[in-house]
Amino acid sequence: MKLHVAAILVIFWLGILTVHTVKGSVGSQPMRKISCVRLSTQQLNIRSLVSYEKQQVPVEAIMFITTKGIKICVSPNQKWVKTAIKKIDRKRTTKGK
Template sequence: MKLHAAAILVIFWLGIFTVHTVKGSVGSQPMRKLSCVSLSTQQLNIRNLVSYEKQKAPVNAIMFITTKGIKICVSPNQKWVQAAIKKIDQNHATKRK
C-alpha cells in the first residue's frame, strides 16, 4: 500500500513539474508594451524630450519619453509634434557620428 501511495505521489509531482515547465513562470513571460489610450493636449518642452515611439493602435499617437523617463502620448498631427520628432532624430544622428 505504501508503494502504491508513493507511486501516485511521484506521478502527481511529475505532472505539476511538467505543467510548470511548459507554462513557464510569470517572470519568464514577455512584458506587455505600454500603449497610448488617451492623448495629452498640452504642448511639451522639446528640450525635455529624449526619444519617441510611433503607435497606430488602439489610437494613432506619438509617445514621447522625457529626460526623467516619463511617457506622454500626443496626437501626431500637431506641428510642434513634428518639430519635436525632427529635433530628436537630429540629436540621435549627431550622437551616432
C-alpha cells in the same frame, strides 16, 4: 498493490512538474510595452524631450520621453509634434557621427 502506489506517485510527480513548468513559462514571458490609450492635448517643451516612439494600436500616437523619463502620449498630426520629432532625429544622427 505496489504497482498502484508507484503509478500514483508517478502521476503525482508529473503533475507537480507540469505545474512548475507552466508557471515558469508564464512568469518568464516579457512584460508588455506601455501603450498610449489617452492623448495629451497640451504642447510640450521641445527642449525637454529626449526620445519618442511611434504607436499605431490601440490609437495612433507618438509617445515622447522627457529628460526625467516621463512618457507622454500626443497626436502625431500636430505641427509641433512633427517639429519635435525632427529635432530628436537630428540629435540622434549628430550623436552617431
